[in-house]
Amino acid sequence: MDNKRRKFLKMAGATVLAGIGAPAVVKLTSVPALASGSEQAAAGHGSGHGEEQRTGIRLGMVIDMRKFYGNEELLNQAIAACHAVHNVPEIPGRKSEIKWIWKTGFANAFVAQSQNLRSETVKNSQFPVLCNHCDNPSCVKVCPTKATFVNEKNGIVAMDYHRCIGCRFCMAACPFGARSFNWQDPRPFIKTYNPDFPSRMRGVVEKCNFCAERLALGLEPACVEACQGTGAMVFGDLNDPQSEVRKVLSEEFTIQRNAAAGTRPSVFYIV
């Protein structure tokens, strides 16, 4: 009997020692793997600050506020053009409203910028804001059904309404408030229908699609087209050094909305 107990205690002791020692052994043998892992983590962290960008076409926009100051009519035109093309309803009330492109004050548009001692023009003007079609979109990361995704061919942050389950994670994740939720059937609030585009239904989230359907036909986005001739909105490929947007970006000082959120917005503003 005693012999058996002695044997058992010996085995148990050895097992406990092995258990305590195992992590140290694993650590020692897997040092190279750990090192490369931490390197990758550092690179990933760095990309959050704008160093690493997506390659290939990345559509973006420059909004020249100098053309919109004192000319709110132009902004209204752009909004009306977008909302007519995409069957966007006009629902009163801040909770239920649906917006693809809308206007807001400087303080709301550029929350990360100092609001201290701003010029009267900036303080009293309305800024056009829309989905930033971020290079590193937080809405896409949180979508549980992949209803919102980055279109690899043009960098547009697109929506597939067929897949949207209306969980609104994307609305919580978006640092720009660019998404709206359909709390009710939007159809009664749509003024005129564009027969070539669907409406949305109750229970889905919607937002600007950079006019993907118009680009396919060789047209510019509706808002850009509405501002044609003024140069107020310039649209193009941010990754093409020869494009018109890049020309504007290389010549002018531009800011992005809430760039500190790390999503790398593709819409730039000349303020």
Added chain:
Amino acid sequence: MYNKTMIITGLVIFVLMVTFPVWYNGLDAGPLPKPELPPGGEKECVASAAFMRDKHMQLLNEWRDDVLRNSDRVTVTVGGKEYRKGLQLACMECHSNKEKFCDSCHDYAAVTPTCWDCHLTPTEAASKKEAH
């Protein structure tokens, strides 16, 4: 077997109830639906009638994924006329009456596809036409 009468009577009542719709209608499935052919007189569809009858839902799903996911908006040409991929852009161009075309079979088969929650029927689209 215990409770033979109870069990057999119960089974008979159950079978009768389950098959109620069949025998109540006199073993007749009712008049078959006759979906309206395109009012414009188009004869050719993007695929054969038999294929469309069986697989139009799969085709629509493929088109949806092509357009939304893969940016593949290559048009479909039928009898010299070009159609963009899409329910509103292609199908409804010819089959312009949803009630007499789509609904006739869907009602018969008791299926309620959700297409029309978002997609506009030609009638619906015409109800709020652009002013200009």
